[in-house]
Amino acid sequence: MTRRIRTFVVIAFVSAVTLLTGCSHNEPQYGTEHQLDLPGKHQQVWAVAPAVDLSGENVDPLLQADIVFGQLQQVRGLTCIPVNRVVEVYASLRIAQIQSEDQAKVVCDLLGCDALVVPTVTLYDPYNPPKFGASLQLFEKSSFSRVQQVDARQLSRDATPGPMQSLPATGNFAQAVGMFDASNGTTRHALFLYAEGRHDPVGPLGSKEYLVSMDRYCGFAYSALIRDLVYRAGKQ
Numbered sequence: 001m002t003r004r005i006r007t008f009v010v011i012a013f014v015s016a017v018t019l020l021t022g023c024s025h026n027e028p029q030y031g032t033e034h035q036l037d038l039p040g041k042h043q044q045v046w047a048v049a050p051a052v053d054l055s056g057e058n059v060d061p062l063l064q065a066d067i068v069f070g071q072l073q074q075v076r077g078l079t080c081i082p083v084n085r086v087v088e089v090y091a092s093l094r095i096a097q098i099q100s101e102d103q104a105k106v107v108c109d110l111l112g113c114d115a116l117v118v119p120t121v122t123l124y125d126p127y128n129p130p131k132f133g134a135s136l137q138l139f140e141k142s143s144f145s146r147v148q149q150v151d152a153r154q155l156s157r158d159a160t161p162g163p164m165q166s167l168p169a170t171g172n173f174a175q176a177v178g179m180f181d182a183s184n185g186t187t188r189h190a191l192f193l194y195a196e197g198r199h200d201p202v203g204p205l206g207s208k209e210y211l212v213s214m215d216r217y218c219g220f221a222y223s224a225l226i227r228d229l230v231y232r233a234g235k236q
Helices: 002-026 061-072 085-091 103-111 152-157 185-195 206-212 214-236
Strands: 042-048 078-081 113-125 131-140 174-181
Touching: 002 085, 042 061, 042 085, 042 103, 042 185, 061 085, 061 113, 061 214, 103 113, 103 131, 113 214, 131 214, 152 214, 174 214, 185 206, 185 214
Parallel strands: 042 078, 042 113
Antiparallel strands: 113 131, 131 174
8 A cells, every 4th residue: 555655656756747837838938139240449429309190190200209219229239319308409499300410419419429310100090900101311410510500590491391292302311211011021020039038928918919009019020120320321
């Protein structure tokens, strides 16, 4: 009788260890997110301006700028100035948005930053599968002309852009443009690669949370645009 009890205890112990070991191996693990580095040896400071909304959906320009700010903060070699500081400078200059490189130069001078990033939203559809179109324009202080002295007061006397007027189409600046439709397989593949290391693997939705949270989806889109923008800025 004692031998049977011992045998039962040994079998139960081995089964419990096997079960626990199997569970530990099958538990979802966090992935590793892709890290982006700013080209060059020196740390740079970029400022993020309020977004320009061309989508017709009354997108919050400050929220969009905050999402861009959060993504830029993850770029190694880059320090970011939040949008509220840029809003204060806009108010002091009495401008609604950047219409020229001269305006961008004054904003960079007042903020003491190396560049100004201006987001533009062109398409905003939050329903699953979400669709999002946007662009990022980078006005680098080092690329501005040093010949003329800009009068800040003159900038406020320039024509104020209308609500549907875009930024300058040409000029000495870097630009990244993209449209992200989650109904396309290539976009979904890129989205789930981006989600690795950025979501709770045991959460109720997993990586699919990016398909139902528009803010997270916009973060994915801006991350792709920032990668393109950093590459273009490094090539200039």
